[in-house]
Amino acid sequence: MTQSRHLLGLEGMSAEDLIRYLDTAESFKEISERPVKKVPALRGITVANLFFEPSTRTRISFELAEKRLSADSVNFSASGSSVSKGETLRDTAENIEAMKVDMIVIRHGASGAPHFLASLLDGSVVNAGDGSHEHPTQGLLDMFTLRERWGSFEGKKVVIVGDVAHSRVARSNIHGLVTMGVEVVVCGPPTLMPPEVERFGVRVETDLKKAVEGADAINVLRIQRERQKAGMFPSLDEYARVWGINTDVLKNAQKNCIVMHPGPMNRGIEIAQDVADGERSVILDQVTNGVAVRMAVLYLVSGAAALELGETQTAEQKAREGKQVA
């Protein structure tokens, strides 16, 4: 498959495309280690970061990726914008594109918002998290971190623990890892398991100790406190006791099993303090790798957009020439 001019999700993406993103990110990683952390690759490209939901890591990570590629970027957050005056997503996006923006990075509470924009706009759209659907750049950076540690995905097992039902991180990880042939087990309170999640090619396990048996990595999902208020689980204490990742649980996993968390962490709830800061934790590596992965995404997506534009122009020119001949 050829490179797409959007990155909307990892579902349905071929192994070849996934590897292209990961390999490109590997080349970009070194740029952040240079004295001058900037290359002129996306000079002249304008990116708008549309964040309709709060975010620290993802927003800063995208911004840094854009700056290190020499793109110009503008930031938008829902609070303090015309959204509070009732402007629709469509109008907001079309207005921003009317100012000749080449690429839109969007985080939105509604699943499918990036797909809606992609169908509407001429520019590229990158999904920075949509509702409980997908968070493809997080999925890619998790895969990048795993491959960096492992060397290859072959014969590996990943356990995703927590609120799988509401997690876009889980969904992107599942689609990407299953495509690469990784054994994926999901584990968490039955109230927080999506129905028929097996259809994604994963195994559901309700006993955490059993789930992590032989695991090469555990991806710990953030538990949102609102879910407890909604009655999905009895108390935070109980959640920590039954589903929390601590050194005791890790004893059942592979000796060199690594622990990941997309952040922000609830220390002492889904992840024990000593595990979060322990030698198996790769949580800060994930953050470092996030910038490289997002640089790769922006680079490849803008390349595909330039290619499409070139083809349209050639077609238009041919049509014009055809007319002249006629």
Added chain:
Amino acid sequence: MPADAAPDTTRDHRRRPHEVRMKKEDHAGIHYKATLMDRDQIRRAVKRIAHEIVERNGGVDGIVVVGIRRRGVPLAQRIAEYIEQNEGQPIPVGALDITLYRDDFQRITRHPHVGKTDIKEDITDKVIVLVDDVLFTGRTIRAALDELIDYGRPRKIQLAVLVDRGHREFPIKADYVGKNVPTSENELVDVQLAEIDGEDEVLLAEKQS
């Protein structure tokens, strides 16, 4: 041997005029017409460049050899090895990928593959010997200079190439040249190196319209 094989354009009279080996098949409008350098000639040229580098710089202190991806990298490694053999001192080697610094970036459609730049040495106050296989328009070297300067402030940057084929578009000149080959604009110089292509050979080809 094809009837239209070009005569040997090189001035190396010691070389036996030989047939074009047709291991490289003509393809997609590219016709291979002559071998410009064989394995021995490449080896001698690279060895000579290694000697010249040491001679011109009065030793090996502060020299870092940096190859431009892809085929400049194995050449840089070979140069460093020869210098080490002769001077008994290891020379740091780096690799530069100039893709992100290209000046035609907005004009080429599909963004090309990005390789890794790998410079471990602090290049400030060092003598950098940039190495590439073919020197043509000079645009690659312009990009490489820009990238290098983002890494530090070298005392000097020198340029070594295996083949200089002319047609410069920028004021750039090589300090060390393996072989000067006058070419026409629609010809191609194809450098094959064992580390990448399985064997050492420099071929002259022609684009056929």
